[in-house]
Amino acid sequence: MGEAPHLTFNLDTPGVSTGHLVVPRGVDCEALSLPVFSCNRGEGPRLLITGGNHGNELEGPIVARRLADWLPEAQTCGRVIILPELNPLAVQAWTRTTPVDGKNLNRVFPGRFDGSVTERIVDAVLRLLLPMADTVFDLHSFGPTWDFPPAVITHPIADADLMAKTLRMAEAFKLPVTLLWEYYDTDVMFDAWVHRQGKVFVCAEFGGGTVGSEALGIYEAGVRNALIALGLVEGTAESPIFRQQKSNQTLETLLSDLLKSPARGIFEPRCSVLDKVQQGDLIGILRPMESLSTGSIDICAPTTSIVCGIRSGGYVNADDELAYLARPRNLS
Amino acid sequence: MGEAPHLTFNLDTPGVSTGHLVVPRGVDCEALSLPVFSCNRGEGPRLLITGGNHGNELEGPIVARRLADWLPEAQTCGRVIILPELNPLAVQAWTRTTPVDGKNLNRVFPGRFDGSVTERIVDAVLRLLLPMADTVFDLHSFGPTWDFPPAVITHPIADADLMAKTLRMAEAFKLPVTLLWEYYDTDVMFDAWVHRQGKVFVCAEFGGGTVGSEALGIYEAGVRNALIALGLVEGTAESPIFRQQKSNQTLETLLSDLLKSPARGIFEPRCSVLDKVQQGDLIGILRPMESLSTGSIDICAPTTSIVCGIRSGGYVNADDELAYLARPRNLS
Numbered sequence: 301m302g303e304a305p306h307l308t309f310n311l312d313t314p315g316v317s318t319g320h321l322v323v324p325r326g327v328d329c330e331a332l333s334l335p336v337f338s339c340n341r342g343e344g345p346r347l348l349i350t351g352g353n354h355g356n357e358l359e360g361p362i363v364a365r366r367l368a369d370w371l372p373e374a375q376t377c378g379r380v381i382i383l384p385e386l387n388p389l390a391v392q393a394w395t396r397t398t399p400v401d402g403k404n405l406n407r408v409f410p411g412r413f414d415g416s417v418t419e420r421i422v423d424a425v426l427r428l429l430l431p432m433a434d435t436v437f438d439l440h441s442f443g444p445t446w447d448f449p450p451a452v453i454t455h456p457i458a459d460a461d462l463m464a465k466t467l468r469m470a471e472a473f474k475l476p477v478t479l480l481w482e483y484y485d486t487d488v489m490f491d492a493w494v495h496r497q498g499k500v501f502v503c504a505e506f507g508g509g510t511v512g513s514e515a516l517g518i519y520e521a522g523v524r525n526a527l528i529a530l531g532l533v534e535g536t537a538e539s540p541i542f543r544q545q546k547s548n549q550t551l552e553t554l555l556s557d558l559l560k561s562p563a564r565g566i567f568e569p570r571c572s573v574l575d576k577v578q579q580g581d582l583i584g585i586l587r588p589m590e591s592l593s594t595g596s597i598d599i600c601a602p603t604t605s606i607v608c609g610i611r612s613g614g615y616v617n618a619d620d621e622l623a624y625l626a627r628p629r630n631l632s
Numbered sequence: 633m634g635e636a637p638h639l640t641f642n643l644d645t646p647g648v649s650t651g652h653l654v655v656p657r658g659v660d661c662e663a664l665s666l667p668v669f670s671c672n673r674g675e676g677p678r679l680l681i682t683g684g685n686h687g688n689e690l691e692g693p694i695v696a697r698r699l700a701d702w703l704p705e706a707q708t709c710g711r712v713i714i715l716p717e718l719n720p721l722a723v724q725a726w727t728r729t730t731p732v733d734g735k736n737l738n739r740v741f742p743g744r745f746d747g748s749v750t751e752r753i754v755d756a757v758l759r760l761l762l763p764m765a766d767t768v769f770d771l772h773s774f775g776p777t778w779d780f781p782p783a784v785i786t787h788p789i790a791d792a793d794l795m796a797k798t799l800r801m802a803e804a805f806k807l808p809v810t811l812l813w814e815y816y817d818t819d820v821m822f823d824a825w826v827h828r829q830g831k832v833f834v835c836a837e838f839g840g841g842t843v844g845s846e847a848l849g850i851y852e853a854g855v856r857n858a859l860i861a862l863g864l865v866e867g868t869a870e871s872p873i874f875r876q877q878k879s880n881q882t883l884e885t886l887l888s889d890l891l892k893s894p895a896r897g898i899f900e901p902r903c904s905v906l907d908k909v910q911q912g913d914l915i916g917i918l919r920p921m922e923s924l925s926t927g928s929i930d931i932c933a934p935t936t937s938i939v940c941g942i943r944s945g946g947y948v949n950a951d952d953e954l955a956y957l958a959r960p961r962n963l964s
Contacts, residue, residue, distance in 0.1 A: 318924040335924045358945045362900045365919050365928075385921060391898075392947050444776040444944075447842045510779045510841035511945030513901045544876070566723075568694045569845045587697050589717060592650040592667045596697075612776075613690045613843030615724050 305424030337382040344378025348433035355390025360439030374533040442508030451477035472529035473522040551626035559623040577601040637756030669714040676710025680765035687722025692771030774840030783809035804861035805854040883958035909933040
């Protein structure tokens, strides 16, 4: 092993400063220098914003960079640290996982000082940046193969107080959807690690597909609303317009709400995100492509629900995820 | 070499039939069986529809499959042959090029009987399917990393009569944009090969990003309009609604209208497709990501134009394409 993970600058410096988080070299690659922004206005909330956890979700790094443009003018108190790219190796490769070690950064928490590069990144962030914050926004998106509404999500948290605080923080983004998401694998994820320390962590799951100008405006407005709610910046929160509507709803999706593909073929989506569907309504069609005489398979809604996420048209294998259904939280 | 390329069924059979185009095996892979649909209603226009030329453009294969569902009822005369996946190896891998030989199918025309698999596919299509058609629709899209309006494009054609016929065919789709596209490399592309035989060839360049339900509806409506214009099916052509508008415009883009990246970094789009921009207007921002103290670079419109295509937010290298600008054809 080389040097220990370290910062090239002092986060306690008052005002705006920038520098790097240095992740030490290992047997698999050289040391990495991850750009870090800090705006320290003294007493007040302490927030860490991260992007680029998965490398094919570019909304996070871009919105993080935009925040760093206007926070120096706007922030009136507290401390904000921004790490636009948690995983620059994956962002540069436009891949979900790290090309060097094949690992999904959001499945290796708490990382390892002497692990492979993905684990070393996580270890460095938890040692040097997380202790400086009481609240974390991790800016994800659904990547290029899904359609998903602008949303802020949290997994269920055992601690009822923290669950309530976290949901309030998520709803403060005023995005179309706040989603309570039952999921597997959460033990080794960023949010679980932060929640175990009693801190608030929300995950923005901002759309999917192309990263366009309008979508980026919505994402940024959501984060600005949350900064206002925290008291870090002044202003009036406003619900952004998504598909000609201003709306906010809190939904819940269970493991059993996830529709998977019954076979291999091309999935053809037949509904859009936020569509309300009744039991039996057509969600999509799975089309075997080996022969034009093989019948297609209708994928139907098992129950009345709201389409929260839908796979882009494309080849899928049996058991691949096709759609996330959801329902209003207070009706579950 | 193995067997010669062949069809497993007779395209002259009256009515609807399906089977396969067999591309012979070579040293690089086994024989391929490409599903083919034929609807032969006797005298009339002879049309070949292909999808999946590039494997990460799924609109084509899906719309082609949908056509095969309703053409048997709707087609009143002539002959339609549909090949939903020109390049199944690339479609299954969700890659632009063929994984086996690394080739771009739309850059190897007229292919080779004894070439690598991509060349053998092209050779088989030109030998066995193209002679059965006077008109070709090749259903592309802009893939996952671009935003592009529903459009039908043609490159400039030296023969003025064929150019006029081809533009009329393209405009018959009644999609938001008909685009006359000056491009390099056209000699080895599908359209150039078909045009040299005096046949009409148009290329649908249907959007980009996620392949969603609404977009697929627009694409299918465009092809249906073109089938009506050819006289193959009865009905009334109607302009589909795209972003709350019905519109059709014929644009032209020149080689000099292509904006390329001046450096490496993350491209942040700041405008949307079909936006009208004046000289100096912001198209996007290039953000170097190595350091937060390095300045961003504004990408501005060099002249008054219409944004026809814009790159999704993401990492780009110097000289990567960022935007296609265009102008109304009659003003050029």
